[in-house]
Amino acid sequence: MTEEAIHTSNFITQIIDDDLANHKYETIVTRFPPEPNGYLHIGHAKSICLNFGIARDYNGLCNLRFDDTNPSKEEVEYVESIKKDVNWLGFSWNGEPKYSSNYFDKLYGYAIELIQKGLAYVDELTPDEIREYRGTLTSPGKNSPYRDRTVDENLALFEKMKNGEFEEGKACLRAKIDMASSFICMRDPVIYRIKFASHHQTGDKWCIYPMYDFTHCISDALEGITHSICTLEFQDNRRLYDWVLEHITIEHHPHQYEFSRLNLEYAITSKRKLNTLVKEHIVDGWDDPRMTTISGLRRRGYTPAAIREFCRRIGVTKQDNTVEFSALESCVREDLNEHAERRMAVLNPLRLVIDNYPEGQVEQLEATNHPLKPELGTRKVPFTRELFIEAEDFRKEANKKFKRLTLDKEVRLRYGYIVKAESCEEDADGNITCVHCTYIPESLGQDVEGHKPKGVIHWVSATESKKAEVRLYERLFKVSNPGAAEDFLATINENSLKIIDNAYIEPALAEAAPSQAFQFERTGYFCLDSKYSTDDKKVFNLTVALKEDSQKAAE
RNA sequence: UGCCCUGUAGCCAAAUGGUAAGGCAUGGGAUUUUGAUUCCCACAUGUGCGAGUUCGAUCCUCGCCAGGGCAGCCA
Numbered sequence: 001m002t003e004e005a006i007h008t009s010n011f012i013t014q015i016i017d018d019d020l021a022n023h024k025y026e027t028i029v030t031r032f033p034p035e036p037n038g039y040l041h042i043g044h045a046k047s048i049c050l051n052f053g054i055a056r057d058y059n060g061l062c063n064l065r066f067d068d069t070n071p072s073k074e075e076v077e078y079v080e081s082i083k084k085d086v087n088w089l090g091f092s093w094n095g096e097p098k099y100s101s102n103y104f105d106k107l108y109g110y111a112i113e114l115i116q117k118g119l120a121y122v123d124e125l126t127p128d129e130i131r132e133y134r135g136t137l138t139s140p141g142k143n144s145p146y147r148d149r150t151v152d153e154n155l156a157l158f159e160k161m162k163n164g165e166f167e168e169g170k171a172c173l174r175a176k177i178d179m180a181s182s183f184i185c186m187r188d189p190v191i192y193r194i195k196f197a198s199h200h201q202t203g204d205k206w207c208i209y210p211m212y213d214f215t216h217c218i219s220d221a222l223e224g225i226t227h228s229i230c231t232l233e234f235q236d237n238r239r240l241y242d243w244v245l246e247h248i249t250i251e252h253h254p255h256q257y258e259f260s261r262l263n264l265e266y267a268i269t270s271k272r273k274l275n276t277l278v279k280e281h282i283v284d285g286w287d288d289p290r291m292t293t294i295s296g297l298r299r300r301g302y303t304p305a306a307i308r309e310f311c312r313r314i315g316v317t318k319q320d321n322t323v324e325f326s327a328l329e330s331c332v333r334e335d336l337n338e339h340a341e342r343r344m345a346v347l348n349p350l351r352l353v354i355d356n357y358p359e360g361q362v363e364q365l366e367a368t369n370h371p372l373k374p375e376l377g378t379r380k381v382p383f384t385r386e387l388f389i390e391a392e393d394f395r396k397e398a399n400k401k402f403k404r405l406t407l408d409k410e411v412r413l414r415y416g417y418i419v420k421a422e423s424c425e426e427d428a429d430g431n432i433t434c435v436h437c438t439y440i441p442e443s444l445g446q447d448v449e450g451h452k453p454k455g456v457i458h459w460v461s462a463t464e465s466k467k468a469e470v471r472l473y474e475r476l477f478k479v480s481n482p483g484a485a486e487d488f489l490a491t492i493n494e495n496s497l498k499i500i501d502n503a504y505i506e507p508a509l510a511e512a513a514p515s516q517a518f519q520f521e522r523t524g525y526f527c528l529d530s531k532y533s534t535d536d537k538k539v540f541n542l543t544v545a546l547k548e549d550s551q552k553a554a555e
Numbered sequence: 556u557g558c559c560c561u562g563u564a565g566c567c568a569a570a571u572g573g574u575a576a577g578g579c580a581u582g583g584g585a586u587u588u589u590g591a592u593u594c595c596c597a598c599a600u601g602u603g604c605g606a607g608u609u610c611g612a613u614c615c616u617c618g619c620c621a622g623g624g625c626a627g628c629c630a
C-alpha cells in the first residue's frame with residue numbers, strides 16, 4: 001500500500017477531466033475549508049483526501065483555508081490541530097494557510113458594492129421577525145418593511161453597524177433577492193451580522209462579521225479556486241454562491257460541486273457531538289483512542305496510509321452512505337500486516353513451568369521480526385524454565401478444534417520448543433494457577449518425528465520479561481448509528497476501554513519507540529500510547545485485533 | 556406536502572445506449588512455527604417500481620414510490 005493509485009475516478013474528477021479537455025482551466029485549484037471550531041474527524045479525512053488528492057493527481061494546487069467568520073465558536077487551538085492533522089495525513093497546502101478573515105476588508109467592500117447596486121439593505125427586523133417574514137417550506141415569505149431603503153440610507157446604516165452603533169441583533173445586512181424563492185436561502189439572506197466578539201485572527205478590529213454564504217464564494221473567487229467541493233447539505237446554497245459572484249465585480253467564478261459526507265458505523269461525525277464527549281469528560285480528550293477524530297485514530301495507532309486507503313476505497317458520490325467499520329479496520333490491518341514488526345506479549349498471564357528445563361538457564365532464542373520480510377532482521381527472545389502464556393491458551397481438556405494446549409497434548413512455543421502439558425495446579429476456586437509441562441530439547445527450530453503439536457502459542461519469560469500496561473478498546477457506542485439516537489450519550493459503550501495493568505512483554509518491546517507499530521503475535525496490532533506511556537511504565541494501545549478464524553468460535 | 560438531490564448485492568462502489576468491474580463482509584477449500592498473512596472457489600438472469608423511446612436501456616423520457624437536504628443574525 002505504499003504506492004497509492006495515482007488517479008481515482010469519481011464524478012468530480014470526470015468534471016475536471018472535461019474542464020481540462022475543453023481548456024476551461026489549465027491549472028486545477030481546490031481548497032479544504034474547515035471552520036476552526038473543533039478537531040478534524042474521519043469525515044474530514046474524506047474531504048482532505050478528495051481536495052488534496054485532486055491537487056496532487058492533476059498537478060494543481062490545494063489551499064488550506066480556515067473558514068473563520070464566527071469568532072464566538074472558533075479558537076486557535078483548533079487551527080493548530082487542523083494544520084497538524086492535515087500534515088500528518090500526508091498533505092501540504094499551497095503557500096501559507098489562508099483565512100477567510102484575511103478577506104474581511106475586501107468582503108466589506110463587496111458588501112458596499114451590493115448596497116450601491118441596490119442589491120443589499122440594512123434590515124432592522126428582530127431575528128424572530130426575520131424568521132416569521134421568511135415564510136415556510138411551502139409558503140412564500142414577505143418583504144421586510146426596511147427592504148426599500150435608499151442606497152444612501154443603507155450605506156449610512158451599514159457604516160453605523162461597522163462602527164458599533166447598533167447592538168447585536170438590532171440590525172443586519174441582507175441581500176435583496178427574492179422572498180418568494182423556492183430556495184429558502186435566497187429569501188433575502190443575511191450576509192452581515194453584528195457580533196461584539198474578538199476574533200482569534202483579527203482581534204477587535206471588527207464588530208460585524210460576514211456570513212458563510214457571502215464569504216465562502218468570494219474567498220474561493222479571490223483565491224482562484226476552480227472547483228469548490230463541499231458536502232450535500234450545501235446544494236441549495238449553490239444558488240446563493242452563484243448569485244453573489246454574478247452580482248459583484250470579481251474576476252473568477254468558481255463552481256461548487258457537492259458530494260455526500262461519510263457516515264461510519266459506530267462512530268460520530270458531528271463536531272458538536274464530539275465536542276460534547278470531550279467537554280463532559282466522557283472520553284479522554286479529542287485524541288481519545290476510541291474517537292474517530294484524526295488525532296484519536298493517530299493515538300490509537302492508525303496510519304496515514306491506512307486512512308488514505310480507506311478514503312480511496314469508499315469513493316466519492318452523491319449517495320447517502322453508511323460505511324461498515326470493518327472497511328476501516330481492513331485498511332489498517334493491511335498496512336500494519338505489511339509494516340509492523342512482530343513481538344510477543346502476554347496479556348492474561350498463566351504460569352507455565354517446564355519441569356525438565358534447567359533452573360536458572362536463560363537461552364536467547366532467535367525470532368524473526370517479520371515473517372515475510374527477512375530484511376527486517378531478527379531479535380533475541382529469552383527462554384527460561386518458567387514462562388507466561390495466555391490463560392486462554394490452556395484448557396485441561398478440549399475438543400478437536402482447540403488448537404492450543406491441553407493436558408497430555410503438545411503445542412509449539414512460538415520460535416521455541418514443543419512442550420507437552422503434564423499437570424496443572426488450581427486454587428480453591430478452581431482457577432488454574434500454573435501448568436507443568438516437559439519440553440522436547442531437539443524440537444527447537446525443527447519438527448520432531450512422532451510429535452505433531454496441536455498449534456503454536458506465544459509466550460514470554462516469567463523472569464526476563466517486563467511488565468506493561470495494555471489498553472484494549474471496543475467501539476465507543478453500542479449502536480451502529482449513535483448519531484441518530486434521541487440521546488447519543490445513552491448509547492455509549494461503558495466497556496469500551498479495558499485497562500490491563502499486568503501484561504508481560506518480551507524485552508525487545510521495552511525498547512519500543514513512540515509511534516512504532518507492532519504486532520503482538522496472535523493478538524493484534526499495538527503502539528505506545530503517546531499520552532500515558534513513560535520509560536518506567538510502558539502503555540500500549542490496541543490499534544486493531546487480528547482477524548479471527550470463525551472456526552475458533554465453534555471449538 | 557414547496558424546492559433541490561439520491562436510489563446498482565449485507566456495506567461501499569464501477570459501468571452511462573451494446574448485454575452488471577472492484578473492495579469490504581460472508582461461506583467453502585489449500586498453504587502456514589501467528590486460528591494471522593497468502594492463495595483458490597462461491598456470492599445481482601439483475602440496477603427502487605411501472606410505462607415509453609430504441610434492434611438493444613442501469614444509462615434517455617414520463618409517472619409513481621422510497622430516502623436525504625433546505626425555514627440560524629451557524630457552517
